Amino acid sequence: MSAPTDAELIEVLAHLPVERDTAEHYRGYLRRELVFNRCGACGRYDAPMRPMCPSCWSWDMVPTPVSGRGILHLAIALHQGPPADGVDYAAGPHPVVTVDLAEQEGLRFTSTVVDCALADVRIGLPVELTWIERSGAPFPAFRPTTIGEA
Amino acid sequence: MPRNPIKDAVAIVGVGSTGFSRTDDRSQLALGLLAATAAIRDAGLDASDIDGLVTIGEPGAPTSAMFASSLGLDTVTHHSRPSPVVMFSIIDAMNAIHAGSADVVLVIAAMLRLPWASRSAANDPFRRRVPSVIPAIPESIAMATGYTAWASRYLHEYGVDREAWARVAVNGRSHAASNPLAVLRDRITLDDYHSARMIRDPLCMLDMDIPVDGADAFVLTSAERAASMPHPPVLIHSASVGMIGPNTEDQLPTFQRHGQHVVIDQLKAKSDFWIDEVDLFYPYDGFTIITSAWIENCGWCPPGQAGAFLREHWNDDTDTVLVNGKVPFNTHGGSLSEGGTRGTGHVREAVVQLRGTAGDRQVPGARTALVTPGGFFFNSQGMMLRAG
Numbered sequence: 001m002s003a004p005t006d007a008e009l010i011e012v013l014a015h016l017p018v019e020r021d022t023a024e025h026y027r028g029y030l031r032r033e034l035v036f037n038r039c040g041a042c043g044r045y046d047a048p049m050r051p052m053c054p055s056c057w058s059w060d061m062v063p064t065p066v067s068g069r070g071i072l073h074l075a076i077a078l079h080q081g082p083p084a085d086g087v088d089y090a091a092g093p094h095p096v097v098t099v100d101l102a103e104q105e106g107l108r109f110t111s112t113v114v115d116c117a118l119a120d121v122r123i124g125l126p127v128e129l130t131w132i133e134r135s136g137a138p139f140p141a142f143r144p145t146t147i148g149e150a
Numbered sequence: 151m152p153r154n155p156i157k158d159a160v161a162i163v164g165v166g167s168t169g170f171s172r173t174d175d176r177s178q179l180a181l182g183l184l185a186a187t188a189a190i191r192d193a194g195l196d197a198s199d200i201d202g203l204v205t206i207g208e209p210g211a212p213t214s215a216m217f218a219s220s221l222g223l224d225t226v227t228h229h230s231r232p233s234p235v236v237m238f239s240i241i242d243a244m245n246a247i248h249a250g251s252a253d254v255v256l257v258i259a260a261m262l263r264l265p266w267a268s269r270s271a272a273n274d275p276f277r278r279r280v281p282s283v284i285p286a287i288p289e290s291i292a293m294a295t296g297y298t299a300w301a302s303r304y305l306h307e308y309g310v311d312r313e314a315w316a317r318v319a320v321n322g323r324s325h326a327a328s329n330p331l332a333v334l335r336d337r338i339t340l341d342d343y344h345s346a347r348m349i350r351d352p353l354c355m356l357d358m359d360i361p362v363d364g365a366d367a368f369v370l371t372s373a374e375r376a377a378s379m380p381h382p383p384v385l386i387h388s389a390s391v392g393m394i395g396p397n398t399e400d401q402l403p404t405f406q407r408h409g410q411h412v413v414i415d416q417l418k419a420k421s422d423f424w425i426d427e428v429d430l431f432y433p434y435d436g437f438t439i440i441t442s443a444w445i446e447n448c449g450w451c452p453p454g455q456a457g458a459f460l461r462e463h464w465n466d467d468t469d470t471v472l473v474n475g476k477v478p479f480n481t482h483g484g485s486l487s488e489g490g491t492r493g494t495g496h497v498r499e500a501v502v503q504l505r506g507t508a509g510d511r512q513v514p515g516a517r518t519a520l521v522t523p524g525g526f527f528f529n530s531q532g533m534m535l536r537a538g
Contacts (some may be wrong), residue, residue, distance in 0.1 A: 080349060
């Protein structure tokens with residue numbers, strides 16, 4: 001499959017806030033890759049995606065997949081919130097978590113947790129990346145680190 | 151060492167408010183004009199005296215140009231439309247006066263319940279036309295949700311329960327009971343807090359400020375000119391808005407260093423007095439976690455101990471906090487109970503108290519106030535006020 005054009009990307013991911021500076025992050029969703037910019041000069045990752053490295057002011061920002069492994073840093077449960085495909089607040093609170101990613105201390109990504117009882121969605125939980133379907137397209141989520149990889 | 155050449159040089163000389171409700175059907179222009187004309191009259195002035203106009207950029211709010219024409223102003227030599235949260239506008243007005251851009255500046259904040267924050271507002275066809283500013287997907291902690299997310303971290307890092315937030319909520323409501331401008335005036339108990347409906351766990355209905363319709367306005371001028379005005383002037387001793395670089399909600403490095411710390415360091419360095427000599431404290435309470443953070447970061451108690459501190463300084467007769475039996479917090483009820491004004495209520499109440507005209511709510515002999523509007527990320531703000 002050839003890479004989708006910007007117009008196709010925006011159409012396929014109409015439910016997500018795809019912008020010029022963040023397009024490569026979202027294009028990664030279609031390959032089931034979690035992508036952030038990494039600075040070609042100093043090696044630091046940056047989130048959200050921005051055109052210039054805030055650490056060294058290099059413009060050599062390279063879209064780079066991360067492992068998606070990390071630790072829950074912030075964890076909440078929405079009893080109500082924005083509507084989304086597959087999210088049913090009436091069925092129970094929807095967990096939203098911010099994960100400290102393994103690649104770099106303080107590099108974080110926010111999504112939901114699946115395959116986990118709500119009571120177990122707690123700060124400190126080791127998680128890994130998984131992909132769910134939303135509005136007909138892949139969407140990155142986390143699940144507790146599976147046995148064997150821990 | 152931070153400089154403070156504007157210390158005590160600018161005064162707040164007029165305040166006006168519509169009071170706040172959840173049933174108003176007037177426009178933001180109408181509400182803003184009511185507050186503005188009240189503030190100008192309160193200062194003993196008329197339209198011809200106003201040469202500066204700062205309109206807070208609340209969603210849907212009219213421009214300064216619209217207010218200037220609607221108020222029939224003659225000549226305006228400074229105007230702007232800063233982001234919401236009050237101190238961006240107060241500081242702009244101060245600086246304009248001190249620099250000579252204008253002599254008398256009117257600040258207008260007109261709030262409206264918005265369709266994404268209020269079910270009843272969503273039924274109003276006019277309000278539905280205001281463009282949404284909330285995130286498009288649930289899996290975001292941008293905007294309001296960021297406070298809930300860091301509230302989860304606060305509980306985790308300090309191993310505490312929600313007591314601080316319960317007492318912040320009760321304190322506000324107890325004070326609002328004697329504030330005729332307030333929208334929520336029925337007292338609540340700590341038990342009411344703990345049984346309130348969860349909205350975004352760990353924060354519940356009573357942890358969030360209440361969307362309202364209403365407006366506040368202020369008139370500022372030089373301390374020199376203020377001396378001949380009807381009310382005792384309230385002098386701005388120091389003011390600051392601050393943030394750190396990595397301020398995005400989910401990338402904030404730690405809870406121990408953010409915009410509040412920047413503001414507090416500035417205020418301490420710029421001021422001749424700090425909390426030991428403060429008679430009144432107005433910590434922002436858009437969310438209760440913001441209030442507990444201001445309490446701790448200002449140094450009223452160590453980090454993580456706001457709950458124990460509020461319990462220790464609790465007055466059971468009034469169901470409010472009274473530090474050392476003396477210093478009250480948010481005597482108007484705060485945004486939680488007076489109404490969500492992005493800090494204009496905190497400033498107005500501090501001014502009225504320092505004038506000595508707060509009626510039933512008056513704190514005897516109050517001469518100094520610390521006002522700290524805004525949250526952690528990109529709108530932490532503060533101001534030290536003193537009676538002139």
